[in-house]
Amino acid sequence: MKKIFILVFLLLCSLFLVGCWDAREINTLFIVTGIAIDKSEQEGFFDVSVIGIKTSPSRGGSQSSDDKDKKIVLKTTTRSIRDAFFHLNLNYDRTLYLQHNQIVIFGEDVAKDDLHRHLEFFVRSENSRMETLMLIVEGRADEVFKMDVKQEQNSTIYLFTHIQTISRRVKHYKISVLNFIANLLTEGFHSVIPIFAVNKNDDDDMPINMTGFAVFRNNKMIAKITDLEALGFVLLKGDVKNTNRTIISYDGMVSFDFDDIKTKKEIIYKDNYPIKIKITIEITASVEELLGFEKYSIQDLNRELHNIVQQEIINVATQTFKYFQELKVDVFGIGLSIYQHHPKKWNNLRNDWDNIFASLEVEINPKVVIKDYGQIVSIYNPGGVK
Amino acid sequence: MTIAETKISGRQFMYSIICFIQASAILNAFISNITYQESWLVVIFAFIIFIPSVFMYGALINRFKDKNLIQIIIQIFGPVLGRIISVIYLIFFLSITMFNITDLTDITKTSMLPTTPYIILVMMCILITAWAVRSGLRVLTIYSKMYVFLASFIIILSIIFLFNVIEIGNLFPIFSLPLKKYVQGIHILNAIPFGELVVFLLIAPNVQMNKKQTYKYFFLGASIGAFSFFLTVLRDISVLGETFGMFVFPSLVAFRLIRITEAITRIEILFIVILIILLIFKISILYYVTVITVSQIFNLKKYKNIVLSVGFFLMTAAIVLSANSIQHTLAAQNGAPFIWVTLQIIFPFILLLISLIFNIKSPKEESK
Amino acid sequence: MIVIGVIYLLIMIMDFYPIIKHKKVKHLIINLMFIIPGLIFLFLAAKGIIVKSWITIIWEFLKSLGISY
Structure with missing residues (x-):
């Protein structure tokens, strides 16, 4: 009798306590692979762009020609990063999923102004990961998302692979959010972040060039070295x-x-x-x-x-x-x-x-x-x- | 009269102690924003200061063979005053069980199940630990050895995997903080992972060991536990540097940084799994001790029938009596250690002193 | 939340059955000693009332005595 009781109880457990409370299916997610932050024309506002990959059921066989359509860019103008995600979640059919974000890209203007205020979100949020890479782009950061990369799914994955490759030789090319914040907090030490420039020349398929380092005094970019x-x-x-x-x-x-x-x-x-x-x-x-x-x-x-x-x-x-x-x-x-x-x-x-x-x-x-x-x-x- | 029927071996006792300390060690957030990059030093000092307490516990166990803490208190202070003091201990045990449940659910919530209601997590935790507690001490501690090896393995593995991001320079400078911070850090550590070993005074009568072994196993358990605590803190500081003091769970952030090419990455789940295992173990020990205390105060012959109702109280209290984590940490850092240490170290010491002065011992082998 | 509480209480029948069967009054009283405050807490939680954290209460008491870091 007692054994049957326990059995029934366990079965009920497996029915009701399966932990599907917060199920998020992949077809309701927008997997973010990169975030770009620029200064907006409006004072005190920022242009936040996110790029993601299109998730579609795998068809097997070789990848078809619509690879290029796999990138999706969303853009909004807000006062803060969290606010931007709020906006995008409200106005886009899928939920933004940040766990797979690879890169945060800052425009030069933002870097010269104040980088700290944008990083707060990345440190606090449980959804973002501290090893996300950081880099500065000459001019506007969202230019990066417009680039045409042939070999990878989208430009941030290209950049991520690029940085991984070169940082194997020179590790100073790879600065994560955690590194940068640790450097900011460390006494007697100023930080540098690699700086890239989008290649406007259409003749070759090299969409972006690494031009050197952006030099920071605390949270402000003050110079770049080449x-x-x-x-x-x-x-x-x-x-x-x-x-x-x-x-x-x-x-x-x-x-x-x-x-x-x-x-x-x-x-x-x-x-x-x-x-x-x-x-x-x-x-x-x-x-x-x-x-x-x-x-x-x-x-x-x-x-x-x-x-x-x-x-x-x-x-x-x-x-x-x-x-x-x-x-x-x-x-x-x-x-x-x-x-x-x-x-x-x-x-x-x-x-x-x-x-x-x-x-x-x-x-x-x-x-x-x-x-x-x-x-x-x-x-x-x-x-x-x- | 001893309540628990089964006896465990001295080794199991030792492994339980190690597990117990590792469970709190792996969290290590309580001192991170007080002593920052010097926390590893504080761990060493705190343990050195704690060593006499280990021997004090050992002496108390040996002096009152076959009696647990509550029985000792009742024997020394008489049935009325003794019970009043025991009730204070009961409240203390209830509180630390509650706080550990809160910790466990907090970490599960932040790392794995962000939108699952609190009460479900707490209830699952209570049900599983209640099941373990009802099965008795032997079942409770039988896997402790495996847990210890698993936890140690994962700690060592994480150090190897994080080797490329470890910066030894992060451990310096030393002795640059005001003295008060060290005192506070040492005080907290003596209260929160180490001092909690006082609960083993309630388990000790069910352990088969002679006088020499008591000291040996207690000391070995505490020092191995402290060593793994030291390793975790060392790893986290050298990996996280100045950001060590910023996070709620520094170890979780450290584990997230593991990246061996593309294959071995995002293995923080390992950390969460081991943390949950260890915390469940710790909670079940605390829960067991709480239940034993209750039944001892009321002179019950069997404790099984009150396990679930104590669990019900713990479950609801953990939900209602827990504010946000910042308040929780602040209070744990600034206020609680004073009361904790009084109950954990000072009071048992007074007990030992009284028993030595008035030569009170447990009566020799009653006929059973 | 109440539902979960009730499920838990149902599981507790496992304990109550032998107690009532053997008429163990002492056990019953002790059980009720924990269940009644538990129920009060459960209703507070269901109403969304979060009492100040227990540890904070201790801390504030100590602070008023001047014992605190």
Whole structure:
């Protein structure tokens, strides 16, 4: 009797307590893969665009030609991000589903104004994930959604794959919401975010280019760095798997791969006041392409290339460091390392750190090992010119 | 008279203690916004300060073999005063059971079932734990060993998976906060995961172990639990950095960051599953203790018949007497530890002292 | 909410049946001691009245005594 009672009870449980209370079927969801935020023409308002993928039952076989139609862009103008989702949910037949969002894209204007207010939502909301990537786009962010990407389903998936690929080599290209907020909260440290530009040229199928980094002082973008400074930044930051540089010298042209860049920073104090910073950059370099240099023997060539690359690194790094000193933003975490290791000293420096950073003397100390010349031992010289 | 009929082994007792601490450890939000990146230091200090209490509990267990806390209180203070004090303990046990139920439902709600009504979650939790409690202590603790290994495995696995985002620098600086913060942090930790071990004083008479083993298992259990607590805090701080103090469940955010290529990602469900298992275990121990206390106060011979009604009270009270989580945390950080520690550490110490001074012992082996 | 409460109470018949059968008055009284406040709480919850958190009440009491961080 008792057993039957329990059995009936369990059966009833499985009927009524199956947890389908908040069932959300996939055909009622709009799966968001990217969000773009721009300043609106209206003062105090923002244009929020979301891009998603069209979910349709799989038909099997090869994908048909209507792949391009798979992207859907929704757009609204509101005061805040949450408000935008509220609006879109009200005016669109499906519910926005944020768990699979890959990227948050900010227009340059928004970044120059105040990035913090937009991030609050992403931190607070249980639906958003902290490892969502962040990036800045020159001009307007919603331009990205108009791009025509051939290989991927939509532009944000393209961008996400792109960033994943390049960040395998240089990890500083990948800044997530969590990273950025942690950097904002960290003392003695300013953040950078990769900046992209939409390619307006119709001739090729490269829809977007990475142009460098946007430099932030707290929550405001104050400058952007490109080419040379970007390389210098990567060298000075260290902890990089691979990057490269082509150097043109008097004797010819040489392309290097820089592998396993490690940077050590040593701060020299005088009366508990930092006056100088010694930066050691350890690099394993390999020669990838070499034109000219015919007049050198193999031994001399090695020495010469070594000199060239050392000098280049000193130039690039010093120039970049000076540039950041002019901007008065410590993106290298020098203040942070003082805070972490000498919290007492830091208490006196904290308020005036930007100026102290600007007045630091810098000494760059490259340690380059050229380990690889590729498949050939001699100088490529088919013409036989000696 | 002991109520529970079955006896468990010393090892099971130890694993239960580990489980018990791991359940609270995995949450670790109570101190995160007080001591920030130095919380790992606070965990070490708090445990060192707690060690004497472990031996105090051990001494109390050994001195009153075959008697649980309530019986000890009644023996020392007499039937009337003893019962009044026991009622205070009953309220205390009811409260911590209630708070743990609230924690469990909160995390289930935020992470998995956001729109499921509160009462359904609470009821399921109560029914399952009631079932376990009715089956007795042996059934309750039999899986503790498995849970401990599972939880430890997942903690270690998460550290390996998060290795590429761990920044050791986040653990520094040390000793940069005002002294008061450390005191508060240590106080809270002594009250909330560690001090709650006082409930094992009610289970101890049902454990088969000699005097030496009592100390050994109690100490080992507490230290292994504390070590896994330390590991979780270490992992969360080194992964989250300055944002550690911001989140309600730092570990959940840390788990969400796991991404080993595209294959191993979004495995926070592992964390939630282990958390639910551990919390259910903890709640059932607390629930069991509450029920034992009730039946001891009223001198009942069997506790089974009151399990569900106590559960009914817990279920409704957990819903009505829980405000939002911020208030809850604030109160838990600022007020509760004072009362908790009094009941958890100071009062048992007084008991031990009185029994030593007046040489009160449990009567030698009554004829059964 | 009331429905859930009633379902729970129905499950509790499992306990009440042996109590009434063996006329255990003591058990009955203890059971009622928990069920009656439980019912009151249930009705409060169903009405949407959330009493201030128990732990907050303790905290405020301690604060008035000056014991708090």
